Amino acid sequence: MLEASQKRARFITFEGGEGVGKSTQVKRLLAKLESRSISAVRTREPGGTPHAEAIRSFILQGRSESWGAGAEAILFAAARLDHVNELVGPSLAAGKWVISDRFHDSTRAYQGLTGGVDDNLIGALETLALDGHAPDMTIVLDMDPEIAFQRVEQRAVEDGLVLTGDRFEKEDLDWHKRLRDGFLEIAHANPDRCIIISADQTADALEAEIWHAVHERFPELHDEHGT
Numbered sequence: 001m002l003e004a005s006q007k008r009a010r011f012i013t014f015e016g017g018e019g020v021g022k023s024t025q026v027k028r029l030l031a032k033l034e035s036r037s038i039s040a041v042r043t044r045e046p047g048g049t050p051h052a053e054a055i056r057s058f059i060l061q062g063r064s065e066s067w068g069a070g071a072e073a074i075l076f077a078a079a080r081l082d083h084v085n086e087l088v089g090p091s092l093a094a095g096k097w098v099i100s101d102r103f104h105d106s107t108r109a110y111q112g113l114t115g116g117v118d119d120n121l122i123g124a125l126e127t128l129a130l131d132g133h134a135p136d137m138t139i140v141l142d143m144d145p146e147i148a149f150q151r152v153e154q155r156a157v158e159d160g161l162v163l164t165g166d167r168f169e170k171e172d173l174d175w176h177k178r179l180r181d182g183f184l185e186i187a188h189a190n191p192d193r194c195i196i197i198s199a200d201q202t203a204d205a206l207e208a209e210i211w212h213a214v215h216e217r218f219p220e221l222h223d224e225h226g227t
């Protein structure tokens with residue numbers, strides 16, 4: 001029998017470049033947990049709360065682009081602090097698992113490793129914004145950005161949209177390759193928390209691999225909910 005402390009709600013984040021399938025897999029993992037009667041909430045960054053969504057629109061419309069990567073890192077952290085205080089922390093305290101489409105590793109990868117923001121600033125912002133709520137597990141979806149771009153284009157066609165690209169989707173391929181390396185570097189530096197999974201497989205196969213990894217990581221899923 002597991003101790004009560006081992007049954008606490010878990011915080012799982014998905015990370016990776018644009019179009020690797022994070023949103024798709026966040027939804028699928030949530031459905032899987034709910035089908036096992038585990039209460040869970042789906043959220044995203046930047047965003048998740050009204051204040052954080054306001055910061056999201058501001059940044060993704062490109063309005064802070066000229067402020068530089070350091071100021072943008074602070075804006076993402078401000079959004080994160082609100083998200084953690086208003087949604088992540090209270091949900092976990094209420095016993096709900098939280099599954100987030102991006103979290104603090106995105107600031108480290110985009111603004112830090114790719115954008116050149118000093119590691120000390122990134123580290124200080126993490127301490128402030130996380131307020132002790134580091135994820136229990138981070139799934140890094142890894143894929144060649146060229147293939148991911150094709151997916152993003154396809155998504156735009158399916159949605160009947162003209163692909164204009166937001167603030168970061170507009171960066172060139174070399175930038176996205178550096179970003180990919182950044183996420184891999186973060187995952188290798190945090191092997192207890194992060195798992196790297198190849199996103200270059202069907203959504204069903206990816207869902208199965210992710211569930212296997214989550215199931216393996218959290219013993220409480222074996223005890224009460226089976227596979």
Ligand SMILES: Nc1ncnc2c1ncn2[C@@H]1O[C@H](COP(=O)(O)OP(=O)(O)O)[C@@H](O)[C@H]1O
Binds near residue numbers: 022156
């Ligand atoms: N495993 C997959 N194989 C092929 N296409 C996928 C896969 N997962 C998602 N897609 C499609 O690729 C596009 C981007 O997926 P999405 O989940 O929105 O990625 P992200 O959240 O990482 O930007 C969508 O059109 C989605 O339907």
Ligand SMILES: Cc1cn([C@H]2C[C@H](O)[C@@H](COP(=O)(O)OP(=O)(O)O)O2)c(=O)[nH]c1=O
Binds near residue numbers: 017060102
């Ligand atoms: C959370 C976060 C996101 N971002 C970027 C990554 C994405 O380009 C954008 C979020 O837009 P989003 O539409 O969620 O991108 P995707 O579909 O690829 O997940 O913001 C940062 O640069 N820093 C951060 O801390």
